[in-house]
Amino acid sequence: MHPVEQRDEVEMLSLMLLIRRFEERASQQYQAQKIGGFCHLYIGQEAVVTGAVAAVRDDDYIITAYRDHAHALARGTSPDACMAELFGKETGCSRGLGGSMHFFDKQNHMYGGHAIVAAHIPLAVGLAFAIKYRGEDRVTLCFFGDGAINQGAFHEALNLAALYRLPIVFICENNLFAMGTSVQRSTSLRQIVDRAEGYDIPGEIVDGMNFREVRDKVAEMVDSIRKEPHPAFLEVRTYRYRGHSMSDPASYRTKQELEKYRLDDPITRLRAQLTREGKLTNEQFDLLDKRAKETVLAAVKFAEKSPQPPLDTLYDYTYANGAMEPGHHRPEEPAQKRREGAPSPNTD
Amino acid sequence: MREITYRQALNEALAEELERDPNVFLMGEEVAEYQGAYKVSHGLLERFGPRRIIDTPISENGFAGLGVGAAMVGLRPIIEFMTFSFSLVAFDQVVNNAPNMYTMSGGQFNIPITFRGPNGPAHQLGATHSHATENFYASVPGLKVCTPATPRDAKGLLKTAVRDNNPVLVLEAELLYSSKGMVEPPDEELLIPLGKAEVKREGSDVSIICYSQTVPLALNVAAQLEEEDISAEIVDLRSIKPLDEKAIFESVTKTHRVVIVEQDHPFCGVGAEVCYRIQKNIFDALDAPIIRVSQEDVPMPYNERLEKAVLPNADKLVAAVKQVCYA
Numbered sequence: 001m002h003p004v005e006q007r008d009e010v011e012m013l014s015l016m017l018l019i020r021r022f023e024e025r026a027s028q029q030y031q032a033q034k035i036g037g038f039c040h041l042y043i044g045q046e047a048v049v050t051g052a053v054a055a056v057r058d059d060d061y062i063i064t065a066y067r068d069h070a071h072a073l074a075r076g077t078s079p080d081a082c083m084a085e086l087f088g089k090e091t092g093c094s095r096g097l098g099g100s101m102h103f104f105d106k107q108n109h110m111y112g113g114h115a116i117v118a119a120h121i122p123l124a125v126g127l128a129f130a131i132k133y134r135g136e137d138r139v140t141l142c143f144f145g146d147g148a149i150n151q152g153a154f155h156e157a158l159n160l161a162a163l164y165r166l167p168i169v170f171i172c173e174n175n176l177f178a179m180g181t182s183v184q185r186s187t188s189l190r191q192i193v194d195r196a197e198g199y200d201i202p203g204e205i206v207d208g209m210n211f212r213e214v215r216d217k218v219a220e221m222v223d224s225i226r227k228e229p230h231p232a233f234l235e236v237r238t239y240r241y242r243g244h245s246m247s248d249p250a251s252y253r254t255k256q257e258l259e260k261y262r263l264d265d266p267i268t269r270l271r272a273q274l275t276r277e278g279k280l281t282n283e284q285f286d287l288l289d290k291r292a293k294e295t296v297l298a299a300v301k302f303a304e305k306s307p308q309p310p311l312d313t314l315y316d317y318t319y320a321n322g323a324m325e326p327g328h329h330r331p332e333e334p335a336q337k338r339r340e341g342a343p344s345p346n347t348d
Numbered sequence: 349m350r351e352i353t354y355r356q357a358l359n360e361a362l363a364e365e366l367e368r369d370p371n372v373f374l375m376g377e378e379v380a381e382y383q384g385a386y387k388v389s390h391g392l393l394e395r396f397g398p399r400r401i402i403d404t405p406i407s408e409n410g411f412a413g414l415g416v417g418a419a420m421v422g423l424r425p426i427i428e429f430m431t432f433s434f435s436l437v438a439f440d441q442v443v444n445n446a447p448n449m450y451t452m453s454g455g456q457f458n459i460p461i462t463f464r465g466p467n468g469p470a471h472q473l474g475a476t477h478s479h480a481t482e483n484f485y486a487s488v489p490g491l492k493v494c495t496p497a498t499p500r501d502a503k504g505l506l507k508t509a510v511r512d513n514n515p516v517l518v519l520e521a522e523l524l525y526s527s528k529g530m531v532e533p534p535d536e537e538l539l540i541p542l543g544k545a546e547v548k549r550e551g552s553d554v555s556i557i558c559y560s561q562t563v564p565l566a567l568n569v570a571a572q573l574e575e576e577d578i579s580a581e582i583v584d585l586r587s588i589k590p591l592d593e594k595a596i597f598e599s600v601t602k603t604h605r606v607v608i609v610e611q612d613h614p615f616c617g618v619g620a621e622v623c624y625r626i627q628k629n630i631f632d633a634l635d636a637p638i639i640r641v642s643q644e645d646v647p648m649p650y651n652e653r654l655e656k657a658v659l660p661n662a663d664k665l666v667a668a669v670k671q672v673c674y675a
């Protein structure tokens with residue numbers, strides 16, 4: 001069973017629409033102060049994670065940085081749980097404890113949501129190590145930004161992955177900027193993919209505004225990895241339409257540049273491809289978009305009426321109870337209500 | 349004196365030190381073209397040029413180490429961490445290289461470097477982005493740590509830090525950047541020595557010992573307590589290390605009661621050290637056990653209500669004061 005044929009492209013288009021409408025609502029709810037902290041939107045980059053998940057199985061591992069809403073949605077985390085997390089509610093995918101930058105969904109093999117730039121890349125290598133250790137044929141997809149490739153953690157992780165020949169695809173979402181710093185101003189190489197060569201990891205570049213190109217390239221890499229574990233590196237050229245986070249006016253780039261990329265919009269592109277091939281009518285597209293909007297609106301309602309995490313659970317997730325059981329990340333018994341002897345409020 | 353923001357005060361300190369000493373340079377993420385993630389370095393690139401105001405890639409370990417190396421041969425780097433939560437990526441350079449060099453080289457290489465940036469919890473940034481690092485760093489011999497709470501202290505302490513011949517951490521606070529206060533005019537040299545606390549408000553019933561973000565909190569609480577006839581003296585440590593024992597003891601000898609309000613965690617926190625020194629040296633001056641108000645001993649939750657429950661606040665501080673005053 002070839003994964004590439006498993007996923008219906010119309011379904012993937014509707015996932016991209018869901019992501020976009022989710023992010024637009026998140027932006028609006030952030031402005032309405034329903035969402036706090038830092039919030040980074042994925043608008044413009046939808047084809048990257050959508051293309052990548054279209055090429056893998058549901059039990060493959062996924063991990064990313066803080067621009068993570070789309071990765072959870074693409075993995076199958078419910079929009080309700082995602083929006084509730086942004087609202088800090090108990091029904092959120094991280095129980096309202098993680099927030100926008102720390103989405104986790106164990107069930108759907110989404111291993112976060114990590115806010116320290118590049119700190120998750122070694123974790124990704126650890127996920128891949130565990131796959132090989134257990135003799136499984138899964139693959140890890142590790143997403144990160146162009147800003148992450150100059151951290152020591154990135155370099156150490158690539159070397160380890162290559163040295164141990166681990167089943168991992170490093171996916172650099174090159175949106176040309178790390179906050180206000182362009183790739184030319186941060187990186188000594190002419191192209192990011194050349195980083196991989198230094199570690200003897202096969203690398204390629206794809207157009208991140210083209211869903212099919214991303215999917216096919218990831219599928220090809222994953223295929224090869226499943227046959228014989230090894231790392232691979234993919235530089236995906238993409239663009240974020242919004243500022244770095246909700247508080248960044250993005251004055252370091254021109255309107256013309258943004259417009260140029262908007263004309264190359266990944267959703268418009270896939271839609272055009274499908275329409276041309278007679279697989280999608282305008283009416284069908286409108287319906288998909290309407291459904292995406294409704295789903296997201298429902299998610300906002302769900303988040304709004306969800307309860308806050310109770311105050312007396314404050315100490316429940318600092319330490320896991322009990323001893324490790326083989327095969328479990330943490331024991332399944334319910335967490336102790338309150339750490340014994342915990343001061344309340346803390347005055348000592 | 350004129351009123352300026354904490355951010356402006358830091359900006360003036362940077363500009364004045366860059367102006368005074370050609371060996372001083374500022375390096376960090378987004379400090380130059382973006383004018384600083386929190387705009388502390390606003391205008392400095394234009395004024396001092398790219399040779400001295402230097403943008404880096406996201407490579408904290410690399411550029412912190414670069415700073416230490418440059419300091420070995422006499423430059424005086426100011427290294428900005430976008431926040432001190434990210435300084436943890438450079439922990440090895442800050443903790444292992446900067447403070448050990450002078451000892452290890454038998455006094456040949458002192459490291460005149462300033463590490464600065466916002467520290468401590470801001471608002472709903474979650475566990476990775478809310479670290480209060482003062483107690484980690486203050487526990488390292490060879491480092492100095494200061495925690496200005498007002499624009500005046502921010503300016504005076506940062507300038508002093510840059511001139512110090514040792515590694516100094518200036519721990520600012522995101523939530524204080526826009527706060528305002530009176531500061532000497534720019535033509536008046538303002539240097540505030542490290543290791544000097546300041547009584548921010550005189551009082552007679554209880555000493556509230558605080559620093560950084562807990563100073564405005566303590567001042568508010570003091571005003572509230574006054575209405576209940578409790579007179580609180582507010583002692584702002586300003587430097588965690590060196591620690592101004594003398595000022596602490598003077599205040600406690602006067603009030604006989606102590607609450608320490610700190611923004612770090614309770615276990616091995618700053619208050620534990622202060623508390624130890626008070627009881628060891630002036631045990632007889634105490635009329636009640638010392639109480640510490642700090643964060644709860646948990647990683648910071650994102651949820652706003654839980655975050656509030658974790659942080660020190662006015663209610664907790666008032667309760668602690670009443671407890672030591674047996675009120």
Ligand SMILES: Cc1ncc(C[n+]2csc(CCOP(=O)(O)OP(=O)(O)O)c2C)c(N)n1
Pocket residue numbers: 067115116117144145146147148175177178179244377406408430434437
């Ligand atoms: C170690 C560390 N340093 C700095 C930051 C602050 N920061 C957050 S995102 C970011 C830019 C990262 O850009 P990139 O990796 O290109 O990802 P993108 O935002 O484009 O998705 C910076 C500097 C951080 N979170 N962690």
